[in-house]
Amino acid sequence: MNIIAILSMAILGALFALGLAFAHKTLKVDQDERVEKVDDLLPGADCGACGYAGCEAMAKAIVEGKIKPTKCPVADEETYEKIADLMDISLQEAAGENVAVVLCRGGKEEAKSAGEYKGIETCEAANLVGTGGKVCSYGCLGFGDCVDVCDFEAIRMNENRLPEVIEENCTACGACVEACPRDLIEIHPVERSLFVWCKSHDDGATARQACEVACIACTLCAKLCDGVEMEDDLAVVNHEKTDTCDPGVEKCPTDAIAYK
Amino acid sequence: MQLLSRLATFPGGTHPPEYKHQTASKKSTRIPLPEKLFLSLQQHTGAAAKPLVGKGDEVLRGQMIAEAESNISASLHAPASGTVNKIGKHPLPDGTTGDCIIIEVDQDNEDEKFYSPFQKIDSISSEQIYRRVREAGVVGLGGGAFPSHVKLSPPEETNIDTVILNGCECESFLTSDHRTMLERPKAVVNGLRLIMKAVGAEQGIIGVEDNKPDAVEELDDSLPESENLTVQAVEDKYPQGVENMLIYALTGRKMGASLLPADVGCVVNNVSTAAAISDAVLRGKPLIERIITVAGPAVKSAANYTVPIGTPFEHLFEHCGLIDETKLILDGGAMMGTSQSDLSVPTVKATGGIVALNQQHVNERQEHPCIRCARCVSKCPQKLVPTRLARLVKARRYDEAKDLHVQNCLECGVCSYVCPSNIPLVHWLRVGKEKVCP
Ligand code: SF4
Ligand code: SF4
Ligand code: SF4
Numbered sequence: 001m002n003i004i005a006i007l008s009m010a011i012l013g014a015l016f017a018l019g020l021a022f023a024h025k026t027l028k029v030d031q032d033e034r035v036e037k038v039d040d041l042l043p044g045a046d047c048g049a050c051g052y053a054g055c056e057a058m059a060k061a062i063v064e065g066k067i068k069p070t071k072c073p074v075a076d077e078e079t080y081e082k083i084a085d086l087m088d089i090s091l092q093e094a095a096g097e098n099v100a101v102v103l104c105r106g107g108k109e110e111a112k113s114a115g116e117y118k119g120i121e122t123c124e125a126a127n128l129v130g131t132g133g134k135v136c137s138y139g140c141l142g143f144g145d146c147v148d149v150c151d152f153e154a155i156r157m158n159e160n161r162l163p164e165v166i167e168e169n170c171t172a173c174g175a176c177v178e179a180c181p182r183d184l185i186e187i188h189p190v191e192r193s194l195f196v197w198c199k200s201h202d203d204g205a206t207a208r209q210a211c212e213v214a215c216i217a218c219t220l221c222a223k224l225c226d227g228v229e230m231e232d233d234l235a236v237v238n239h240e241k242t243d244t245c246d247p248g249v250e251k252c253p254t255d256a257i258a259y260k
Numbered sequence: 261m262q263l264l265s266r267l268a269t270f271p272g273g274t275h276p277p278e279y280k281h282q283t284a285s286k287k288s289t290r291i292p293l294p295e296k297l298f299l300s301l302q303q304h305t306g307a308a309a310k311p312l313v314g315k316g317d318e319v320l321r322g323q324m325i326a327e328a329e330s331n332i333s334a335s336l337h338a339p340a341s342g343t344v345n346k347i348g349k350h351p352l353p354d355g356t357t358g359d360c361i362i363i364e365v366d367q368d369n370e371d372e373k374f375y376s377p378f379q380k381i382d383s384i385s386s387e388q389i390y391r392r393v394r395e396a397g398v399v400g401l402g403g404g405a406f407p408s409h410v411k412l413s414p415p416e417e418t419n420i421d422t423v424i425l426n427g428c429e430c431e432s433f434l435t436s437d438h439r440t441m442l443e444r445p446k447a448v449v450n451g452l453r454l455i456m457k458a459v460g461a462e463q464g465i466i467g468v469e470d471n472k473p474d475a476v477e478e479l480d481d482s483l484p485e486s487e488n489l490t491v492q493a494v495e496d497k498y499p500q501g502v503e504n505m506l507i508y509a510l511t512g513r514k515m516g517a518s519l520l521p522a523d524v525g526c527v528v529n530n531v532s533t534a535a536a537i538s539d540a541v542l543r544g545k546p547l548i549e550r551i552i553t554v555a556g557p558a559v560k561s562a563a564n565y566t567v568p569i570g571t572p573f574e575h576l577f578e579h580c581g582l583i584d585e586t587k588l589i590l591d592g593g594a595m596m597g598t599s600q601s602d603l604s605v606p607t608v609k610a611t612g613g614i615v616a617l618n619q620q621h622v623n624e625r626q627e628h629p630c631i632r633c634a635r636c637v638s639k640c641p642q643k644l645v646p647t648r649l650a651r652l653v654k655a656r657r658y659d660e661a662k663d664l665h666v667q668n669c670l671e672c673g674v675c676s677y678v679c680p681s682n683i684p685l686v687h688w689l690r691v692g693k694e695k696v697c698p
Contacts (some may be wrong), residue, residue, distance in 0.1 A: 097493055116602035118624065119688045128690050129599055130355030137357055202357060 030217065033081070034063050034086060041082050043074040051152060051171055062087070067171055068097040100165045100174035101260075103198040104140040104182075106211040107160030111139055122148075127181040136210040140184055146176035190239045193212040193260040194249070195240055196221075196228075196235045203233050208254075215256040221247040267470055269495035269506040272641040274596060274674050279470065279555070283435045288443060288551045288564040291579045293367060297570035298350050298360045298606035299325065299336050305406045306332030311361055311444040317344045320373040322546055325361055328394070332671055333611075334407045335397040336361070339568030341549040348692070349409035353573075353591040353605045354598060361607070375544035381453050382397055386412075389458040389541055396540035396548045397609075402426060402437075402501065402530030403592065405610035408537060411527055412458040418522040420459040424510055425452050427468040427475060427531040428494065428501035431593030434613040436551040439564045440532045441468070441475035445482035451534025452489065454541055459527050464489045467510050471496040498595060499672040503528045505641055517642065517668040532612070533534065552576070553613035557621055558586040567607060571612060572602040587622045590615040595673045628681040636675035636685055642668050646675035650688035658695045666692040 415676030560581030
């Protein structure tokens with residue numbers, strides 16, 4: 001009697017085990033095994049300071065290349081190195097990250113005001129009313145929608161009413177890029193430093209009237225370097241090509257093209 | 261019975277002060293031409309027109325200078341003879357900077373190049389009306405600037421029985437439509453008959469707000485003996501001139517938010533548009549000028565001017581004068597006008613008036629929290645819940661705003677106007693619309 005009970009239990013157990021083994025083989029979600037390893041290396045504090053739900057989520061994001069290991073404020077240099085090794089990248093690459101860049105330097109000092117703006121104080125709302133306060137219809141509106149949407153306190157308004165990116169905090173999540181109604185924010189590798197800090201397509205004379213630091217389409221930089229191209233009265237940097245030549249930023253009459 | 265009958269209107273709406281007395285009795289006059297005219301290639305709904313002239317070309321008054329390449333677009337004609345100075349960017353009244361054909365006006369050249377006029381309405385085919393209106397670049401002059409020929413060829417499956425002319429002019433300060441009805445009633449009526457012919461409608465109604473009894477009378481006198489053509493006074497209430505409000509008031513037909521006037525058998529045009537259509541067909545004159553009201557407490561001598569399209573605002577103010585304490589200049593009336601920061605902007609086809617206000621007339625009262633009085637809700641002609649929508653948009657909850665139909669907002673400004681807490685509701689709704697249907 002006992003025997004039957006034991007046997008049937010054993011058979012049942014074996015059947016379930018088989019089922020489990022089968023499920024493990026066929027229903028397994030393929031997870032990059034590096035996720036687990038990175039997770040092991042991370043401090044395991046699950047503090048969420050990186051912006052992810054916990055260390056495991058952060059590990060997954062690291063492996064997917066969405067965030068750099070250095071974004072973990074708890075881990076130390078050694079850990080960063082170990083993770084970089086595991087990911088088979090150099091620590092420079094691991095640290096070399098993308099950050100947001102705000103491509104307008106016409107603050108309240110430099111850009112001419114078009115009159116008093118009395119509407120709702122968000123960029124989105126100001127953008128719907130004429131030129132939104134400044135003469136330039138391309139430039140920063142200065143109400144900080146980008147600041148509002150940033151979850152990492154990585155962007156703040158300075159005294160000149162221009163947003164400033166705090167690169168250490170920036171995770172390149174792109175929320176500010178989305179929020180800016182003037183499309184002034186771009187995500188670039190942190191080491192990239194040459195930019196045209198203006199997005200105005202106004203012709204030279206109009207742009208000069210509107211703002212002291214506007215690109216006035218004089219084409220000097222474009223003539224000096226293949227990596228700068230003129231697009232509809234605005235110089236645009238082609239970052240693939242600027243390694244080979246020097247656009248002579250010191251010659252730019254308005255400092256519109258400059259290093260970061 | 262007579263005692264009980266009330267003037268036709270729509271539910272909701274409000275009645276802001278009209279301020280029309282300043283110009284309502286001022287006959288439209290002409291002023292000397294400006295030195296330069298700035299003709300935006302994009303002054304209508306739809307695709308920009310393609311320039312047909314280049315720098316240095318001589319143009320004649322009435323000559324086509326830019327052509328509509330697609331159906332929803334409108335051609336442009338030189339409003340005065342002269343030389344093309346350049347084609348370049350220039351600030352526009354909507355706050356953008358856009359491509360303009362800039363004409364240096366030759367003050368002495370009186371030559372014109374109009375189309376050949378048709379003689380009799382009865383002998384013109386609907387196809388001919390359509391083609392002429394299209395080549396003459398006529399657009400809706402009530403503010404929408406929708407190409408008129410498109411309205412003249414409604415989709416096959418619709419059955420238009422009624423043409424409505426909108427003579428409400430419910431915006432404060434503006435009297436340009438009023439003047440058109442008084443000074444050119446025949447042109448308005450002919451325009452109505454031409455539109456009816458083009459769309460094959462049997463009935464024509466001109467709806468005029470009852471604050472303009474003189475216009476009702478003038479038009480009545482100009483109507484041919486026919487039961488199918490009527491002038492009807494509607495209640496003087498804002499925004500009575502919106503298509504669906506007017507259709508409801510005059511025919512009782514309800515237009516859902518997603519419907520077009522054609523879906524309820526109607527075509528609605530502004531009275532000034534009708535006059536322009538009549539000019540195009542019966543005089544061969546393209547849309548090159550219109551009546552514009554320049555008024556407001558900051559204007560020294562308010563007036564109605566017949567001005568060529570593309571006249572800089574500053575040129576108009578040179579003639580009527582602005583007081584030094586001018587606070588706000590609007591393209592359009594006080595409810596829906598857009599504020600201007602640069603007076604070199606030119607008038608466009610849809611500019612019916614320019615209003616200049618002083619400090620006293622600009623509301624700078626402080627915003628307070630919503631007190632849930634629901635005035636905005638009861639007055640919204642579109643039956644929206646502005647207070648809720650504004651809160652959703654503020655919280656960036658755009659999906660919910662969409663579910664509550666933020667996209668149906670007319671931007672009429674009634675909600676902001678009636679709100680005792682001075683909440684800029686219509687501005688929030690505009691942000692929401694922009695997010696939900698850019
Ligand atoms: S969202 Fe754009 S316009 Fe607004 S403050 Fe930021 S950069 Fe300027
Ligand atoms: S919500 Fe829109 S349609 Fe309704 S009253 Fe306000 S502006 Fe007018
Ligand atoms: S009118 Fe103003 S105070 Fe009244 S419910 Fe609407 S938003 Fe609130």
